[in-house]
Amino acid sequence: xxxxxxxxxxxxxxxxxxxxxxxxxxxxxxxxxxxxxxxxxxxxxxxxxxxxxxxxxxxxxxxxxxxxxxxxxxxxxxxxxxxxxxxxxxxxxxxxxxxxxxxxxxxxxxxxxxxxxxxxxxxxxxxxxxxxxxxxxxxxxxxxxxxxxxxxxxxxxxxxxxxxxxxxxxxxxxxxxxxxxxxxxxxxxxxxxxxxxxxxxxxxxxxxxxxxxxxxxxxxxxxxxxxxxxxxxxxxxxxxxx
Ligand code: PEP
Ligand code: MN
Numbered sequence: 001x002x003x004x005x006x007x008x009x010x011x012x013x014x015x016x017x018x019x020x021x022x023x024x025x026x027x028x029x030x031x032x033x034x035x036x037x038x039x040x041x042x043x044x045x046x047x048x049x050x051x052x053x054x055x056x057x058x059x060x061x062x063x064x065x066x067x068x069x070x071x072x073x074x075x076x077x078x079x080x081x082x083x084x085x086x087x088x089x090x091x092x093x094x095x096x097x098x099x100x101x102x103x104x105x106x107x108x109x110x111x112x113x114x115x116x117x118x119x120x121x122x123x124x125x126x127x128x129x130x131x132x133x134x135x136x137x138x139x140x141x142x143x144x145x146x147x148x149x150x151x152x153x154x155x156x157x158x159x160x161x162x163x164x165x166x167x168x169x170x171x172x173x174x175x176x177x178x179x180x181x182x183x184x185x186x187x188x189x190x191x192x193x194x195x196x197x198x199x200x201x202x203x204x205x206x207x208x209x210x211x212x213x214x215x216x217x218x219x220x221x222x223x224x225x226x227x228x229x230x231x232x233x234x235x236x237x238x239x240x241x242x
Contacts, residue, residue, distance in 0.1 A: 001021075001024075001025065001026045001027055001028075001198060001199055001201070001227060001230070001241050001242070002026065002027065002028040002029070002030050002066060002171070002198060002199070002200040002201070003017075003021040003024070003026040003028075003029070003030060003200070003201045003202070003203050003223065003227075004017050004018060004021055004026075004029045004030035004031045004202070004203065005017045005030075005031050005032075005202060005203065005204045005210070005217065006031075006032055006035075006175075006202045006204070006210065006212045006213035006216075006217060007031065007032045007033075007035050007043065007045055007046075007050075007210075007211055007212045007213075008031040008032065008033055008045070008046055008050035008053050008054060008067075009043075009046070009210070009211050010053075011053050011056070013204070013205055013206075014031055014050075014053050014054065014057050015053075015056070015057055015060065016205040016220060017029075017031075017203055017204060017205060017220050018057035018060065018061045018063060019060070019061060020203065020205075020220035020221075020223050020224070021063070021203060021220070021223060022061040022062070022063055023224065024223045024224040024226075024227040024228075025227055025231075025241050025242060026063065026227065026241075027063070027064075027198075027241065027242045028063055028064050028065070028066055028083070028084065029054070029057055029058065029061065029063040029064070029065050029066070030065075030066050030067070030086075030200055030201075030202070031050065031053075031054055031057070031065070031067055032045055032050070032067060032068050032212070033045050033046060033047055033048075033050030033051050033054065033067050033068070033078070033081070034047060034050075034067075034068055034069070034070045034071065034074060034078075035068075035212060036068070036070055036088050036090045036091065037212065042211075042212070043211040043212055047074075048077060050067075051067070051077055051078065051080070051081035051082075052081075054067060054081050054082070055080075055081050058081075058083075064083035064084065065081060065082050065083050065084070066082060066083065066084040066085070066086050066109055066200075067081065067082045067085075067086060068085075068086040068087070068088050069082075069085050069086065069087065069097070069100075069101065070088070070091060070097075071097075072096065072097055072100045075100055075101070075104065079104060079105075079106055082106065083106065083107075084106060084107045084108070084109050084137070085101050085104060085106050085107070085108050085109065086108075086109045086111070087101060087108060087109070087110045087111060087124075088111050089111045089112060089113050089114050089141055089176075090113070090114065092110065092111055092112060092113035092116055092120075092121065092124050093113055093116065093120065093124055095127050098110075098124055098127035098128050099127055099128075099130070099131050101128055101133065102127060102128040102129065102130060102131025102132060102133045103131045103132065103133065104133060105133075106135070107133075107135035107136070107137060108128050108133060108135065108136050108137065109137045109139055109171075109200070110124060110125055110128065110136055110137065110138055110139060111139045111141050111173070112138070112139060112140055112141055112143065112155075112158070114143060114144050114152070115143060115144050116143070118158050118161050118162065118165070121138060121158075121162075122162075122165065122166065125138060125166075125168065136168050137168065137169045137170075137171055137197075137198075138162055138166070138168050138169070138170045138171070139170075139171050139172070139173055139200065140154065140155055140156070140158050140159050140162070140170065140171075140172050140173070140177075140191075140196075141154075141172070141173035141176045141177055142154045142155070142173070142176055142177030142178075143155055150177060150178055150179055150180070150183060151176060151177065151178060151179025151180070151216070152176060152177045152179070153177070154172070154174065154177035154178075154187050154190075154191075156172075156190055156191070156194045159172060159191065159194045159195065159196050160194055160195065163195050169197040169198065170195075170196055170197055171191075171196055171197055171198035171199060171200055172187070172188070172191035172194075172196045172198075172199050172200075173199070173200045173201075174187035174188040174190075174191060174199060174201060175200070175201050175202040175213070175216045175217070175218075176202075176213075176216065178216055179215065179216050180215055180216060181207070181215065181216055181217065181218050184201065184216060184218060184226075185226055185229055185230070188201065188226075188230045189229065189230055189232075189233045192230060192233040192234045192237060192239075193233050193236075193237065195237070199230070201218065201226070202216060202217045202218065203217055203218045203219070203220050203223045203226075204217040204218075204219065204220065205219070205220045205221075206219070207219055227241070
């Protein structure tokens with residue numbers, strides 16, 4: 001279970017979230033330092049300042065950290081702070097960036113593109129593997145369809161297909177698929193039931209003040225209960241968190 005804020009906004013916000021997810025049994029901390037935002041006029045992430053906060057959160061909680069890399073020019077800085085490098089949905093077919101992390105000595109969390117087929121996701125993974133890095137985690141995070149009731153359409157069938165087609169770990173991001181916090185738990189439970197190897201979830205101490213993705217972030221005060229609810233399905237699958 002990977003959890004943490006959408007964006008690193010300030011020190012206390014990230015540390016509070018990190019402590020809460022560590023206490024709830026999460027096994028990795030997430031938090032965006034470089035944010036791929038639809039509008040250039042919205043919060044773009046704290047960049048290097050966020051990486052320093054993530055390093056501190058890792059030190060305090062002992063949780064490994066995953067954060068997104070958007071630009072090959074940031075690779076050194078991101079590698080210095082991250083235990084796992086995230087390639088976001090919008091860069092899922094940025095082939096030069098994929099090759100760059102393919103030469104890195106850290107695992108890569110590769111998200112499915114907004115409009116990528118399973119085949120295109122697998123080929124994106126090949127771009128990483130081709131350079132020598134075979135430590136790749138595939139992530140289903142919802143795709144664009146005609147349906148707008150949720151933010152994206154979570155393709156749980158793709159998880160089943162990926163589990164069959166590859167030996168790689170497959171995780172689900174129920175937060176970005178849902179777009180609204182009340183749907184995150186049912187999608188997370190469904191992910192566990194379909195056989196996903198993990199989930200990556202957004203949580204914020206005060207989601208109503210969040211600088212990105214507020215509506216889908218689970219208040220950290222409710223995160224332990226969220227984890228407990230997911231754990232029920234995980235146990236039914238004969239697995240455990242961590
Ligand atoms: C994120 O995880 O913060 C994110 C931006 O996700 P995605 O690339 O799936 O939209
Ligand atoms: Mn987000």
